[in-house]
Amino acid sequence: MMISDRDVLLVIDVQNDFCTGGALAVPGGENVVPAINRIAQKFTNVALxxxxxxxxxxxxxxxxxxxxxxxxxxxxxxxxxxWPTHCVQGTSGAEFHGDLDVTRASLVVRKGFRRQIDSYSALFENDHKTPTGLLGYLRERELKTVFIAGLALDFCVRFSAEDARKAGFQVAVIEDACRGIDLDGSVAATHRSFRELGISIVSLEAFL
Structure with a gap:
């Protein structure tokens, strides 16, 4: 797959609390790290x-x-x-996984810091109108296609992909660089949503 300078890799919430031993561990969450590190080398634009x-x-x-x-x-x-208490500001659980290569990132978007509202999406909080600032970054940089990897597939990856698609970007989710929680059929619902919105599913192999 050819990656251009109009593409961006968006890496969602690869933090200690979402990995094995963490407060809200996604099964196999840390297994996304080697894949993301390899993929990130292909991109000029990386946001976390x-x-x-x-x-x-x-x-x-x-x-x-x-x-x-x-x-x-x-x-x-x-x-x-x-949710269980997780990713509390300033704690080790909120830190990025130690093996994640963050050196290529030009932007880190912190979300969920307002006490009265949760924030799954990288673009908007859960009221679907309070912006995180990422949308402005994508538009200012004139980026066109958003590739998404990280945790968890059926929550923060899903909401980020949906919002990016609705904002007019081409969106591709690198599914084998994601892991899901699967709460009450949420992974199947995620796949249905992606099909309906025209969000592509791509594999790690496409980047190697």
Whole structure:
């Protein structure tokens, strides 16, 4: 696959808390790191996202008396999954995985730092209107195609891909450089959404 200077690799939330031993471990999460490192070498433009929550964040189950992780509540912006406390600002769990090569990144987008709203997408928070700043970066740099890898396929990768596609970019998800949580059929729902929106699925092999 030929990569141009109008393409960008968007690496989603490859952080310690989403890897084995972390507070919200995605099964096999750390296995995406070697693939992402190899792919990133092909790109002039690389951006990273980093979940960056305050300890009292509204999405954390322990902040709601009587609630358990993976239950849902209704907030102003819709249904919110309650998660174990994870990626708290300044903790080791919020740091990028130690083997992830971050040297090629020209941008790090921190998301989920507002206490009252969660943020899955790299472009907008979960109200679908509060921007993270990434959309402006993509447009200012006149980038055209967004390749996405990272964690987790069925949440932050999915929402990022959907928002980028709706914003007018070509979008390709590198599925074998992602891992999913699969909560109540969420991986299958992700694949359906990608088909409906015209989001491509590509493999690591295409870059080698």
């Amino acid at each position: 996202t980093q979940d960056w929550h305050p300890a009292d964040h509204v999405s954390f189950a322990p902040n709601h008396r009587g609630r358990q992780p993976f239950q849902t509540i209704e907030l102003d912006y819709g249904t919110q999954v309650l």
